[in-house]
Amino acid sequence: MKVNVRKTREAYETAKAMLLSARKAGGFWVGCLSSSALSTATAVSALCVVDADRFSGLIAAGVTWLVKHQNRDGGWGDTVDSPSNLATTMLVQAAFAMAASPVVVAEAVERAEDFLRRMAGTSERQRVDSLRESYGEDRTFAVPILMNCALARRVDWDDVPTLPFELARLPRWSFSRLRLHVVSYALPALIAIGQLIHKRRPTLNPVLGVLRDASIVPTLNRLIEIQPESGGFLEATPLTSFVVMSLAAAGRRDHVVTRRGIDFLTASARDDGSWPIDTNLSTWVTTQAIDALTHAGPLAEAPALSRWLLDQQHACVHPYTQSQPGGWAWTKLTGGVPDADDTSGALVALAHLGERPDLEAVRAGVRWLIDLQNRDGGWPTFCRGWGKLPFDRSAPDLTAHAIRAIRLWHGCYHAVKERRAVRRAMHFLSRTQNVDGSWSPLWFGNQFVMDHASPVYGTARVLAAMRDLGRTRSTEAQRAVAFLTDARNKDGGWGGAKDVPSTVEETALALRALADATRNATSNDTIARGCRFLVNRISRGALAKPAPIGLYFASLWYSEKLYPVIWSVAALGAVLARGS
Numbered sequence: 001m002k003v004n005v006r007k008t009r010e011a012y013e014t015a016k017a018m019l020l021s022a023r024k025a026g027g028f029w030v031g032c033l034s035s036s037a038l039s040t041a042t043a044v045s046a047l048c049v050v051d052a053d054r055f056s057g058l059i060a061a062g063v064t065w066l067v068k069h070q071n072r073d074g075g076w077g078d079t080v081d082s083p084s085n086l087a088t089t090m091l092v093q094a095a096f097a098m099a100a101s102p103v104v105v106a107e108a109v110e111r112a113e114d115f116l117r118r119m120a121g122t123s124e125r126q127r128v129d130s131l132r133e134s135y136g137e138d139r140t141f142a143v144p145i146l147m148n149c150a151l152a153r154r155v156d157w158d159d160v161p162t163l164p165f166e167l168a169r170l171p172r173w174s175f176s177r178l179r180l181h182v183v184s185y186a187l188p189a190l191i192a193i194g195q196l197i198h199k200r201r202p203t204l205n206p207v208l209g210v211l212r213d214a215s216i217v218p219t220l221n222r223l224i225e226i227q228p229e230s231g232g233f234l235e236a237t238p239l240t241s242f243v244v245m246s247l248a249a250a251g252r253r254d255h256v257v258t259r260r261g262i263d264f265l266t267a268s269a270r271d272d273g274s275w276p277i278d279t280n281l282s283t284w285v286t287t288q289a290i291d292a293l294t295h296a297g298p299l300a301e302a303p304a305l306s307r308w309l310l311d312q313q314h315a316c317v318h319p320y321t322q323s324q325p326g327g328w329a330w331t332k333l334t335g336g337v338p339d340a341d342d343t344s345g346a347l348v349a350l351a352h353l354g355e356r357p358d359l360e361a362v363r364a365g366v367r368w369l370i371d372l373q374n375r376d377g378g379w380p381t382f383c384r385g386w387g388k389l390p391f392d393r394s395a396p397d398l399t400a401h402a403i404r405a406i407r408l409w410h411g412c413y414h415a416v417k418e419r420r421a422v423r424r425a426m427h428f429l430s431r432t433q434n435v436d437g438s439w440s441p442l443w444f445g446n447q448f449v450m451d452h453a454s455p456v457y458g459t460a461r462v463l464a465a466m467r468d469l470g471r472t473r474s475t476e477a478q479r480a481v482a483f484l485t486d487a488r489n490k491d492g493g494w495g496g497a498k499d500v501p502s503t504v505e506e507t508a509l510a511l512r513a514l515a516d517a518t519r520n521a522t523s524n525d526t527i528a529r530g531c532r533f534l535v536n537r538i539s540r541g542a543l544a545k546p547a548p549i550g551l552y553f554a555s556l557w558y559s560e561k562l563y564p565v566i567w568s569v570a571a572l573g574a575v576l577a578r579g580s
Helices: 005-021 037-051 056-068 086-098 106-120 124-135 139-151 165-169 172-178 184-200 206-226 237-249 256-268 282-296 302-312 340-353 359-372 396-408 415-432 455-469 475-487 504-517 521-539 563-578
Strands: 550-552 556-558
Touching: 005 282, 005 521, 005 563, 037 056, 037 086, 037 139, 037 237, 037 256, 056 086, 086 106, 086 124, 086 139, 106 124, 124 139, 139 184, 139 237, 165 184, 165 206, 184 206, 184 237, 206 256, 237 256, 282 302, 282 340, 282 563, 302 340, 340 359, 340 396, 359 396, 359 415, 396 415, 396 455, 415 455, 455 475, 455 504, 475 504, 475 521, 504 521, 504 563, 521 563
Parallel strands: none
Antiparallel strands: 550 556
């Protein structure tokens, strides 16, 4: 089979026009994250604890939205397109129990109870055990969920594990040595929830109890220091909601952190009564869009975009992670925190724009990335050497993206250090390649893959780095190509793995990777079939129907309306440039 160039060109122009029309006045993109049942439930609970009468309108609207979007099986998923899960359904039930709302929810509650009985048993103990088992050693999300349920009197406080909030008094660098069962971004929850648990279930050890009592004020001060101007920790509704409800339930409804957190929650509520998981991913989607438009020719807005990206760069030590200047976050909003993927994305985009940006800024970005590299040669998300829990350990997708950024600006910072960083990163990728030739990513997954991973995404990202390094003929790259070729579904598209329903997003990612990395007859046929799948989906309006393949903190699913558009432009542009 050959690529139908005419239809491919038409689909490309359709996707490109949609992408360009989504720009804001400054030429950048903001996107739109899906509404989240989990976020909505936690926000409703927080508002109930603070003042149910004062926020009755927002509470009623949130409950109404939740009832309207209950799945047929009685549960709730993270997005309206997600299968029901235990954590979200427990949080929604907790919100219903706490909401003093005139909305009739009796039928929804009973259906949810039926789901929970089937999912985790009839007793409180069975449900607690099931939830804790699902998160394993990682308490980052399990403890907040159980705390929320305890406030709703659906879980006993004895079932809520303690959190050592007193450790927040220690220097940040010491956290990686303590082997905490929470990840680096969870410091606000560690403090606020830990203090609430200590209040509701005082520590029995007298020495530890005295230490914790003495740590309350200093750790509250730490919480004030790391709260952003917006009031939203990481711009995230769930994290901010957990902090707000914990402080309010501990008798601190008028605390400055609580007040600012409430301001964030009320400001981020949507007109339909829901809340998203985060405010926006504007920096991330903009860098992805610029990368996708590589084959579209020079962008007229390139100078303005270059200036806009440089303005997103963090110029001071970040109070949240103590990150040095030079990195980029997913958004310019004050709750954003510099991270590896967004810093890499910004550097790649600046290179593609073809402008001459401030080289000092670029140099600072490359230095920031290299300084973040872990001892194993890979890149974590936020903090070097923090631990092995999700979002702190090294990941192939982040590492591949960092390689691309460093390679594109080779010699800008320190040629010897750059080569060493890339060499160590390639060793990391060689060690982490799966037996089937794939790589498993961190920040993206697929709800219908058994372990929720998306090796198609991870492999596509690594192949992009192989392409930039000129190593598409390496053994690792050829094994990756074989994996993607074998993972194609009968309909011509790709899901997160073989025999998983195809999505526009994952098909586009795989298609671009193969178009850039291959030139043989087998790949030509695979590319042509993938192209046909994508073209057909675009003609049916699928670009307006994003799939929830994004993973937020603690395996929280989301969709972003620009992902199918951005990655389709990238894939079809690469196919047309290839001349297939």
